[in-house]
Amino acid sequence: MALSDFPTVDLPSANSETSERALGNFLNQHSGFICRLDKPDKGCDFDVELMINGSSAVNQRFGIQLKSVEKLPLLADGVTISYAFETSRLGYLLNRPIGEGLIVLYDVYGKALYYEYAVTLHGRLTKERGSSDWEELDTVKIHIPLNNIINEEAAIKIHAHFQMRFEAAAFLIASQGSRYGLSVAKPTAGQKYDIKNPEQVKEILLKHGMGLLYEHDIELCFNLIRQLPAADIDSSSELLVMAAIAYGEMGRRYDSENFIRKLNKVKQVPAAHKQMIRFGHLKNQMMLEQIDLAEFVAGIKAIRDEESSPRNILLIDLNIIFYELLSLKFFHKLPDDMLKRIRSVFVHIKELSIDDRSRQLIEANNAENLSQYILFLWSDFFNELAIQRAAGTAERSAIPALAQTPLLDLESELNKILEHLYTEGQAQKDELLQAHALLVQSRYLTAKEISLISQWPMLKSLHFHNQKQYVEHIKLALSGHDHFMAVGYVELAYQSLVNGIELILIGRDVYKYRDEMNLPLLESLKLKMEQQHELEALDQRFPQLTAKITRTSDLYMSDTRDMDDQQLEGMASSIFRALKLPYGCHANLLNELRNCRTFYQRGSDKLELIPYEFNHDLRLFYSGPVRFIIRNKQTNFRSVPSSDVGALLDSWGVS
Secondary structure, three states, X not given: OOOOOOOOOOHHHHHHHHHHHHHHHHOXXXXXXXXXXXXXXXXXXXXXXXXXXXXXXXXXXXXXXEEEEOOXXXXXXXXXXXXXXXXXXXXXXXXXXXXXXEXXXXXXXXXXXXXXXXXXXXXXXXXXXXXXHHHHOOEEEXXXXXXXXXXXXXXXXXXXXXXXXXXXXXXXXXXXXXXXXXXXXXXXXXXXXXXXXXXXXXXXXXXXXXXXXXXXXXXHHHXXXXXXXHHHHHOOHHHHHXXXXXXXXXXXXXXXHHHHHHHHHOOOOOHHHHHHHHHHHHHHHHHOOXXXXXXXXXXXXXXXXXXXXXXXXHHHHHHHHHHHHHHOOOOOOOOOOHHHHXXXXXXXXXXXXXXXXXXXXXXXXXXXXXXXXXXXXXXXXXXXXXXXXXXXXXXXXXXXXXXXXXXXXXHHHHHHHHHHHHHHHHHOOOHHHXXXXXXXXXXXXXXXXXXXXXXXXXXXXXXXXXXXXXXXXXXXXXXXXXHHHHOOOHHHHXXXXXXXXXXXXXXXXXXXXXXXXXXXXXXXXXXXXXXXXXXXXXXXXXXXXXXXXXXXXOOOOHHHOOOOXXXXXXXXXXXXXXXXXXXXXXXXXXXXXXXXXXXXXXXXXOEEEEEOXXXXXXXXXXXXXXXXXXXXXXOOOEOOOEOOHHHHHHHOOOO
């Protein structure tokens, strides 16, 4: 450049200066913000310090990314700004300690500022796109409502928003920081909550308590409520609601019911929480065995009919599925639409306008539903394969049969969901999310092994893993215990521990695997948890199951004793399918099972039931009504053959 040539001030530079002045007109020390240019700029333009009580600078900071726009880009609706934004810049803002920041667009010609919170944009993008895949893109279109304009009123709202975020973060660190080795300083002007002061605990609960429940921080809410005097809780309908829910979810059912009675007695249940209290009351009644599963499901279906909140409707649907699956017994028929309903819940979870953590924890709950659904299919598969092997119609390998079922694909689908949730938990250092993913997996693996073992001796040679894989399953189950304990969920930690012990017993006794686990130490920890936390002891199912198999394996159809009609019909259908019997055999097969149940319910150990003229050609054997004889084991006296066991018992004077 020559001596007479001077630097040119480009338009973007001028616009940037204008936008900074415009922002400073509203976000300044008079409105409670100390705005500093962030130099060098690595991801945001301003490092903003929040002022408390109008004058105190307490070093609570958040970032602002400011962009100038010469022509404001609008969507077709005319009320939403659509702006291409660098994804990495959004991530940079969210990486602040409170996970929050502000994005501001300056309309050069309109001379107006438009804003949105970074965390709101993150949730909006995920909802709009149906997944978090957008996070891998270089740029993404962010949408900001045109009425999000910065003025004096908005400055007040923005200040209140960030003050609430910092107060909540400070309180969580004060109450939970010691668990993670974080320094817990004394309250300051910006950290005004002292968790040892009941009045301040009451204040934080009234301000954020319901949020803790909605965000699955139930254990934290429970521990805070426990610090309050009973009179404080009784004097506030909001605190009574929180106590009723938190105590119920932590297993303190009688205490929860007491809080609900107090609410109902003075008719203080806030309208917004009535359905939640109704649900909690039903759950307490069921867990206290005051109502059965069918009554509980009917009750929550009635609540659903009156509910309008999409989130509450989804949670109710999730619970209906869970308890419907829980109510099914062995050989019951799965509802035809069950898998469709489970997948529909997953879709609706993604559509909810909620934070990612809540979304992931709800997904973990629905993954439990999917796992229970798959376990029913495994149970049917194992049963039919055992029948085929007993009848000599199946190969020893189950691989050909597996290839004809959707089981492995469904199991792969479940594993991907749980792996994703666990990985997300690791990335976010979220112990609770990791723990829930591991608990679903350990429950599933344990139940699958129990289902397989229940078909001994026919399926004793069948397994789906090697020693290395199996030992890893044990370690993950026990890791679930550690994660739950880290966040204070003792009962779920105990369940994870029990699953780990169960897997160890099965691995050693069934598969002869070496795991190098200290089983006596784990069993001692189980007993210690039961005593210290007053937990109802969960016994290992495997030893009980093997004892039952040994005791009853030589008795003809003895497992029909405790079956209901639906189970008998399911058992008949299972045998019918496994043996590929002609259609006309089904009724005779079902009648055989009903007769067996009658015998084992009415008979005695002195009597034996024997199928008359049994034929190994089962097609021929079931072509007509099955007949039986009853033998007295002491006298060896035998009855005449009959297809009506009840009549035979009557004739022998057996009531």
